[in-house]
Amino acid sequence: MTVGPNAERTARVRAAYKAFNAGDLEAATEFLADDVEFHPLTSSLDSGPLTGPEAMRQLLSPDVFESQEIYPLDVVERGDRMLVEARVTFRGRGSGVEMETALFQVLTWRGDQIAVLESYEDRERARAALERPDSRSPARP
Numbered sequence: 840m841t842v843g844p845n846a847e848r849t850a851r852v853r854a855a856y857k858a859f860n861a862g863d864l865e866a867a868t869e870f871l872a873d874d875v876e877f878h879p880l881t882s883s884l885d886s887g888p889l890t891g892p893e894a895m896r897q898l899l900s901p902d903v904f905e906s907q908e909i910y911p912l913d914v915v916e917r918g919d920r921m922l923v924e925a926r927v928t929f930r931g932r933g934s935g936v937e938m939e940t941a942l943f944q945v946l947t948w949r950g951d952q953i954a955v956l957e958s959y960e961d962r963e964r965a966r967a968a969l970e971r972p973d974s975r976s977p978a979r980p
Contacts, residue, residue, distance in 0.1 A: 852870075852914065852923060852946065854866075856911050856923075860908040871952060872953060873892065877895050879958050880942075881960070909925050917969050917970065919948045921945070923943070923944045923946065925942045927939065942960070943965030944959070944965070
């Protein structure tokens with residue numbers, strides 16, 4: 840389900856996830872601003888935040904995972920922000936162990952580009968970030 844007035848942005852975001860799943864990191868990151876701030880999960884090995892599309896592409900390049908895919912399930916918009924609820928699947932490189940988890944991402948748009956991308960493991964924290972007045976200062980535990 841998609842909630843919000845901007846169907847074009849939603850379609851672009853869904854296309855970016857699809858490109859990521861196909862291994863096309865260039866297409867997956869084409870809507871990112873040159874100074875995009877990426878705040879990875881707090882449990883991530885990368886402490887973040889990362890800045891710029893190239894840093895995002897390096898992070899998203901497969902390393903410890905043989906495969907990793909993100910499937911957006913729900914998109915909610917609030918002005919220039921968007922909350923994407925997704926299902927993530929991973930397969931460990933070498934071990935072949937498969938895992939699945941939920942992922943919540945809050946995207947802040949500046950014009951037709953994503954300026955801030957925040958990742959959360961918890962739906963309530965992501966919803967709070969969506970409603971927060973200033974998304975350039977992510978609230979982290």
